[in-house]
Amino acid sequence: MQFRVDKLGVIIAALAAYGAFLAPFATFRANRIVAGEARSISEALPSAWTVVVLLLVVAAVIVAVLKTPSRLRLGTAFATIAALALGIGAAAGHLTPPENTYARVSPASGFWILLFALGLLAADALARLRPSPLVRVLFLSAVLGFIAAVLTSGTWDGLSLLKEYASRADTFWAEAGKHVTLALGSLAAATIVGIPLGVLCHRVTRLRDGLLGVLNAIQTIPSIALFGILIAPLGWIAIHVPGAAAIGIRGIGTAPAFVALFLYSLLPVVANTVVGLAGVPREANDAARGIGMTDFQRLVGIEFPLAFPVILTGIRIVLVQNIGLATIAALIGGGGFGVFVFQGVGQTAMDLVLLGAVPTVLLAFTAAIVLDAMIEMATPNRSQVQSA
Amino acid sequence: MLRLPTLFRLVAFAVLIAFLVQPQWFEPLLRPLVQENAPAIYNQGSLLQLTLLHLRTVAIATAGAIVVALALAILVTRSSGAEFLPLSRSLVNIGQTFPPVAVLALAVPIFGFGEKPTLIALFLYGLLPIFENALTGLTTLPPSIMEAARGTGMTGRQRLMKIELPLAMPVILAGIRLSVVISLATATIGSTVAARTLGEVIIAGLQSNNLAFVVQGGLIVAVLAVLIHDALQAAERSIGSRMGR
Numbered sequence: 001m002q003f004r005v006d007k008l009g010v011i012i013a014a015l016a017a018y019g020a021f022l023a024p025f026a027t028f029r030a031n032r033i034v035a036g037e038a039r040s041i042s043e044a045l046p047s048a049w050t051v052v053v054l055l056l057v058v059a060a061v062i063v064a065v066l067k068t069p070s071r072l073r074l075g076t077a078f079a080t081i082a083a084l085a086l087g088i089g090a091a092a093g094h095l096t097p098p099e100n101t102y103a104r105v106s107p108a109s110g111f112w113i114l115l116f117a118l119g120l121l122a123a124d125a126l127a128r129l130r131p132s133p134l135v136r137v138l139f140l141s142a143v144l145g146f147i148a149a150v151l152t153s154g155t156w157d158g159l160s161l162l163k164e165y166a167s168r169a170d171t172f173w174a175e176a177g178k179h180v181t182l183a184l185g186s187l188a189a190a191t192i193v194g195i196p197l198g199v200l201c202h203r204v205t206r207l208r209d210g211l212l213g214v215l216n217a218i219q220t221i222p223s224i225a226l227f228g229i230l231i232a233p234l235g236w237i238a239i240h241v242p243g244a245a246a247i248g249i250r251g252i253g254t255a256p257a258f259v260a261l262f263l264y265s266l267l268p269v270v271a272n273t274v275v276g277l278a279g280v281p282r283e284a285n286d287a288a289r290g291i292g293m294t295d296f297q298r299l300v301g302i303e304f305p306l307a308f309p310v311i312l313t314g315i316r317i318v319l320v321q322n323i324g325l326a327t328i329a330a331l332i333g334g335g336g337f338g339v340f341v342f343q344g345v346g347q348t349a350m351d352l353v354l355l356g357a358v359p360t361v362l363l364a365f366t367a368a369i370v371l372d373a374m375i376e377m378a379t380p381n382r383s384q385v386q387s388a
Numbered sequence: 389m390l391r392l393p394t395l396f397r398l399v400a401f402a403v404l405i406a407f408l409v410q411p412q413w414f415e416p417l418l419r420p421l422v423q424e425n426a427p428a429i430y431n432q433g434s435l436l437q438l439t440l441l442h443l444r445t446v447a448i449a450t451a452g453a454i455v456v457a458l459a460l461a462i463l464v465t466r467s468s469g470a471e472f473l474p475l476s477r478s479l480v481n482i483g484q485t486f487p488p489v490a491v492l493a494l495a496v497p498i499f500g501f502g503e504k505p506t507l508i509a510l511f512l513y514g515l516l517p518i519f520e521n522a523l524t525g526l527t528t529l530p531p532s533i534m535e536a537a538r539g540t541g542m543t544g545r546q547r548l549m550k551i552e553l554p555l556a557m558p559v560i561l562a563g564i565r566l567s568v569v570i571s572l573a574t575a576t577i578g579s580t581v582a583a584r585t586l587g588e589v590i591i592a593g594l595q596s597n598n599l600a601f602v603v604q605g606g607l608i609v610a611v612l613a614v615l616i617h618d619a620l621q622a623a624e625r626s627i628g629s630r631m632g633r
């Protein structure tokens with residue numbers, strides 16, 4: 001048997017070797033504010049852990065460099081990532097002096113580079129394996145389950161990020177709730193309004209160009225600008241329309257953020273509804289008319305089911321976009337994970353930034369995978385849909 | 389004869405320029421939004437200068453993103469780079485689920501405050517749409533044309549320069565437009581990490597409870613973004629029609 005070299009594997013191996021041997025694995029700080037001191041893998045981990053992690057990294061490097069089956073690459077990548085995840089928890093325990101509650105341990109560049117290299121290996125193997133939608137969702141659940149298990153087991157409790165969380169657990173879940181409500185609520189409102197608008201645009205051509213043009217222009221406006229512009233009219237409504245303030249309409253806070261996200265969400269929903277309906281084959285409509293279906297029956301029974309995958313694609317775009325944009329709501333007092341991101345930026349506290357950014361990215365990522373799988377399952381001809 | 393939307397854009401452009409050069413002309417319009425003695429026009433820097441800095445940041449980041457994204461897309465669509473193609477596709481998909489704010493905030497601890505993290509975040513985030521569209525453009529060329537080019541004895545380089553890139557150009561240009569629009573928005577948030585952009589006006593307004601600042605900052609950024617988007621779209625159309633598409 002002849003060994004052949006995988007080009008991508010060489011890059012991954014170089015990254016992993018740099019991350020494992022040259023870059024620091026963890027940062028130790030005597031308290032939250034002071035500058036950190038770098039610790040290599042062998043300094044940061046108890047010796048047994050050092051051996052396990054390094055052996056797995058070496059194994060992953062070998063598997064990556066040689067042309068090996070995708071399943072083996074995926075398995076090795078995930079085993080090594082799991083070891084890294086548990087290892088960084090062990091590092092926290094190992095580096096923090098006993099009884100010391102001020103010391104902070106956080107992952108350093110070497111850890112992130114290793115994670116990135118192994119993530120590349122896993123992503124490449126997954127892209128080559130082309131798993132079915134159901135398998136992808138199961139895979140995602142397994143990864144999320146692993147993260148949840150590690151979190152609840154307390155393995156990471158010694159890490160700086162989790163210490164930031166511990167001191168803000170209540171606010172964290174309150175902001176998480178606001179974030180999800182903003183992203184999902186505006187999506188729901190946009191779906192309820194956008195799909196009928198799309199149907200209307202499909203039927204009335206003159207309305208289509210005008211409305212899509214306006215929605216396109218709105219989509220172009222940067223989020224913080226739109227949030228800002230909406231403060232004025234909403235503030236006016238709150239003062240002058242009786243009862244508006246009572247249902248939570250205010251110049252700043254959740255209301256302008258919600259309205260802005262709703263406006264951003266309209267374009268993908270309306271445009272995809274129009275495109276989906278336009279793509280319904282003429283024969284299907286003719287046949288439906290032939291058997292005497294009314295316009296409404298035809299819409300619900302024929303056009304809508306056929307256009308559904310395209311409309312769902314619009315909803316996916318909106319959901320991922322809204323989860324990201326909802327972070328900016330924090331700037332106008334709308335809450336959400338952005339609160340931690342901007343507080344962290346203000347205090348130059350990286351861990352606080354991560355406390356806001358990591359859940360946002362995880363949320364957006366989960367939404368993208370789940371909706372991609374749903375779109376693929378809803379599409380009759382599966383080979384036409386590109387997987388994530 | 390001018391069409392109505394074009395006329396509308398020209399007027400918007402003229403008003404924008406007038407506002408940037410002579411903001412005090414508009415003072416009476418913004419006055420009702422603020423309390424008695426608060427300033428109605430941004431007074432902590434010149435609006436024109438902030439606009440130019442904003443545009444400069446976007447231009448530098450986009451130029452870098454275009455060069456790198458195109459080079460990468462060309463590399464992974466050659467037969468020697470084919471091993472990277474599946475991963476490139478999933479990286480683009482994964483990368484676009486990262487919110488721009490997160491990219492920006494995470495760049496701060498590495499690059500410090502100011503212009504630098506903003507440029508890096510704009511560059512990284514701007515890469516994705518250009519790379520994605522260039523990949524789409526270069527991998528969906530009609531096989532018959534590629535076959536014909538090979539048949540006439542064109543070298544790989546000639547095929548790339550004379551056939552593949554021109555044919556993929558409309559899709560690539562659309563990617564660049566998308567990237568510019570995203571960058572304009574992300575640059576606005578850049579002022580939360582002390583980059584000098586138009587976001588500064590909005591943030592200053594939010595912090596000092598000055599609605600006039602918020603509205604003027606928001607409107608300048610909004611009009612700028614819409615006009616640039618439309619201008620790029622018009623440029624795409626004229627290039628596209630010249631190429632016979």
